[in-house]
Amino acid sequence: MFLFLLKFQGFAPQFTLGNRIFIDSNGNGIQDSGETGGVSGVAVTLRTSSGTVLASTTTNSNGLYSFASMTNTYMLSPNTAGFLITVEYDDSQLALGAYVPTTANAGGNDAVDSDATRVGARLQIPVTTPV
Ligand SMILES: [Ca+2]
């Protein structure tokens, strides 16, 4: 069984939001050192807290995704909460195949855990923009 891990990190000052949809091979909710594979072609969307779509992208061959130049394109302010990075978890998301979400926020290291929680047919990560 394979699981995937959806990770968020924000990088200041360019406000590149993103990270990876990761294959959590041992299902422990942690991006372990040997787990370098990602899921490609997954549609990822940046939304407001009320669900309005701000931007969409797809993961690359390493499972990486990002929303770049946020401050200019979307007028996001630093250190602002209220955005969501979302992945549809339904039949429309063919790239995920039989992958299922892994445990969110496992262990004590936020740098290597999975941040996505399931809300209905959607996986989402609440986002606060970088300081
Ligand atoms: Ca793992």
Ligand SMILES: [Ca+2]
């Ligand atoms: Ca976390």
